[in-house]
Amino acid sequence: MPDVEITLTQDKFNDVLSKVLAKVTIKPIHFQTPGSDESGIPIMSESTPDVTITQRLHLTMPWFGLDAKIHILGSDEVEFKDDNTFSVTNLKISWDSLFLHIGLDIPTISFGGFCAFRIPKEVPVIGGKCALPVPEVQLFTATPDISIPFDLTPIPIISEISGLFRLVIKPDKDDENNPAWGIYVHPFAVNVNVIDLHDTLNQLPGLLDAAIAAVLLQLTAVFPADFLLDVFLNFLGVPTLEGLVLDLLGINNDVKNWLMNALKVSIGIDNLIMQAIFAAVLDSTALYQVPNPYPVIDAKTVSSDSFGGYGGLAPTKPFRMPSIGLPTEQPDAVFQDQLFVLTFDFAF
Amino acid sequence: MADLYASITDDAINRAIAWLQTHVPYLFNYVAPAQVQAKDKNGNVIGFTERWLVCKQVTLAPDVPATPLINETDGDPEKGKPIPGTRGIPLYTRIDPLRFDKIPIPGVPCCLQITAAQFDFHPTDQIPTLPPQLNSPLAEQQFGVRLQASFGLACPPDWVVEMIIQSHLPLGQALGDRFNNVVMNADKLICFSLEVYVIGHLYVQEVQTQMPTSLRTYVPFRLENIRVAMDGLEIVDITPDGLESAAECYLSMAFRAWLLPLLTLQLGPILEKATGLVFTPILTAGLPHNPAVEDNELRVWLDITVE
Numbered sequence: 001m002p003d004v005e006i007t008l009t010q011d012k013f014n015d016v017l018s019k020v021l022a023k024v025t026i027k028p029i030h031f032q033t034p035g036s037d038e039s040g041i042p043i044m045s046e047s048t049p050d051v052t053i054t055q056r057l058h059l060t061m062p063w064f065g066l067d068a069k070i071h072i073l074g075s076d077e078v079e080f081k082d083d084n085t086f087s088v089t090n091l092k093i094s095w096d097s098l099f100l101h102i103g104l105d106i107p108t109i110s111f112g113g114f115c116a117f118r119i120p121k122e123v124p125v126i127g128g129k130c131a132l133p134v135p136e137v138q139l140f141t142a143t144p145d146i147s148i149p150f151d152l153t154p155i156p157i158i159s160e161i162s163g164l165f166r167l168v169i170k171p172d173k174d175d176e177n178n179p180a181w182g183i184y185v186h187p188f189a190v191n192v193n194v195i196d197l198h199d200t201l202n203q204l205p206g207l208l209d210a211a212i213a214a215v216l217l218q219l220t221a222v223f224p225a226d227f228l229l230d231v232f233l234n235f236l237g238v239p240t241l242e243g244l245v246l247d248l249l250g251i252n253n254d255v256k257n258w259l260m261n262a263l264k265v266s267i268g269i270d271n272l273i274m275q276a277i278f279a280a281v282l283d284s285t286a287l288y289q290v291p292n293p294y295p296v297i298d299a300k301t302v303s304s305d306s307f308g309g310y311g312g313l314a315p316t317k318p319f320r321m322p323s324i325g326l327p328t329e330q331p332d333a334v335f336q337d338q339l340f341v342l343t344f345d346f347a348f
Numbered sequence: 349m350a351d352l353y354a355s356i357t358d359d360a361i362n363r364a365i366a367w368l369q370t371h372v373p374y375l376f377n378y379v380a381p382a383q384v385q386a387k388d389k390n391g392n393v394i395g396f397t398e399r400w401l402v403c404k405q406v407t408l409a410p411d412v413p414a415t416p417l418i419n420e421t422d423g424d425p426e427k428g429k430p431i432p433g434t435r436g437i438p439l440y441t442r443i444d445p446l447r448f449d450k451i452p453i454p455g456v457p458c459c460l461q462i463t464a465a466q467f468d469f470h471p472t473d474q475i476p477t478l479p480p481q482l483n484s485p486l487a488e489q490q491f492g493v494r495l496q497a498s499f500g501l502a503c504p505p506d507w508v509v510e511m512i513i514q515s516h517l518p519l520g521q522a523l524g525d526r527f528n529n530v531v532m533n534a535d536k537l538i539c540f541s542l543e544v545y546v547i548g549h550l551y552v553q554e555v556q557t558q559m560p561t562s563l564r565t566y567v568p569f570r571l572e573n574i575r576v577a578m579d580g581l582e583i584v585d586i587t588p589d590g591l592e593s594a595a596e597c598y599l600s601m602a603f604r605a606w607l608l609p610l611l612t613l614q615l616g617p618i619l620e621k622a623t624g625l626v627f628t629p630i631l632t633a634g635l636p637h638n639p640a641v642e643d644n645e646l647r648v649w650l651d652i653t654v655e
Contacts, residue, residue: 009352012351287623296364301420308398308439309373311414313435315417321437
């Protein structure tokens with residue numbers, strides 16, 4: 001028979017676990033797709049014993065980025081398993097902020113290095129010289145070249161999150177650096193499925209239009225003169241800038257569908273959320289700590305006259321009588337008959 | 349079903365008490381030391397020291413750290429630092445010497461040592477035999493306590509008595525308070541031991557009170573206090589019987605009026621530091637006994653709100 005036994009029902013365990021998980025700090029999620037200079041379609045590859053050279057065709061690419069902050073609200077259900085693990089279903093998260101960055105990454109190109117207007121040869125002295133040189137510049141060197149944040153924070157993202165956890169007991173320290181046994185929940189599987197965007201107010205099309213307009217504005221601002229923009233579009237072989245953007249981003253009339261695809265496929269939001277939650281819970285504080293030693297008497301200031309039988313010299317000043325705690329052995333935590341059972345013995 | 353169940357065995361409590369006796373001996377040993385003249389190498393009295401006389405020798409467990417004591421004197425620049433020369437914790441708690449009003453003698457060195465303390469939760473196993481006056485074995489939901497204590501009193505040697513006689517003023521003059529701060533010199537105690545058995549049970553006292561929720565707002569709140577009631581007390585082997593009965597009467601009064609009220613556990617919000625959550629327990633209703641003393645354990649079932 002253990003010296004001390006504490007049991008908790010499954011429902012109350014879930015209540016405590018939900019509140020502990022709600023305090024877990026999840027690091028902000030940051031992700032971006034690679035730029036066109038980093039990716040591209042391989043079109044030729046030559047290898048020697050020492051080196052492999054691959055030529056890639058770099059194309060203008062839609063670019064996506066994600067900046068998000070989430071926190072855990074809690075779970076509806078915890079189920080204890082026979083193997084001392086427990087499952088959590090319907091783990092709810094709240095989006096503190098969610099910015100999808102949409103944009104374009106255009107391959108770095110050299111533009112210019114030609115003469116826009118050459119003086120006719122017939123003009124004496126200066127004939128044949130270039131009156132309007134267009135210097136060669138490297139254009140579109142940034143990744144992405146144009147981007148605009150698309151604020152999805154007001155749009156609820158419906159997700160199904162579940163996980164499998166095990167209890168881990170290990171030596172720990174409390175807030176005051178005193179030794180203790182920490183009981184932690186360690187995830188060993190987390191499954192995230194972002195299933196829908198709940199756009200009850202039909203805000204999405206308006207938000208997207210505003211984002212696209214901002215992308216167009218940024219793209220236009222790259223060119224110092226309107227005629228140069230036309231030159232550029234001809235260079236790319238597309239009629240209008242808007243057409244370029246919509247085509248490149250693959251946007252169609254079903255905004256929600258396009259957005260879900262961007263989140264799940266282009267960005268892989270399911271995976272990002274899973275990794276963030278997994279890492280945060282793994283690093284979180286203990287579910288419970290069993291102090292070691294178990295405190296029974298607090299430290300206090302006492303008068304030296306109130307005591308006797310000192311080992312060394314008798315003190316002549318008030319001193320701190322140390323706290324007293326009962327040493328404990330490593331606790332044991334199991335799930336048994338739908339109860340969480342924590343037992344420990346004193347180490348004497 | 350209760351949200352939380354907790355239990356502790358009587359064996360664990362008894363092992364904890366035995367451990368505390370060797371690690372915190374000053375909780376179990378109360379001594380009024382004798383006053384002894386301190387003399388220099390020439391035999392001249394230079395002051396007084398104390399001699400701590402006990403009936404049973406007290407030792408610290410070897411794993412108690414022999415670290416210096418920490419200075420806690422307010423305003424002292426050395427506050428928080430070790431006091432040089434000190435080592436480990438003290439063995440005894442000081443008590444006042446015995447004094448007899450109207451009898452002009454110095455204070456009498458004495459000691460009270462609790463040498464054994466055992467708890468037994470129903471059914472009887474830790475304390476095999478209770479005195480017959482306490483209706484052995486333990487009844488359901490009852491606990492038993494066995495205490496063994498040693499008492500010691502100094503008996504002044506003849507030379508001390510002679511010194512006292514010589515110090516008296518001529519008859520008719522007031523003796524004053526000349527022995528107020530003086531404690532007798534002694535080098536041994538007259539010791540005797542007593543065994544005390546107590547049986548009792550737990551009960552719950554509900555107190556209706558009000559809990560503040562803001563500066564001027566209160567809500568009704570039910571406080572639950574778990575208290576100890578004594579069902580019987582027996583001191584073993586004091587004669588004559590009248591002396592035993594009188595001693596039991598006054599000891600019982602001391603327990604009921606002073607000690608047992610101190611052993612009240614009030615259920616209230618508890619901050620669990622690891623999680624920062626506040627647990628507010630109340631006893632689960634509808635159970636035959638809660639808390640319960642059964643199967644050699646002290647048990648409690650609680651419903652908890654977590655915030």
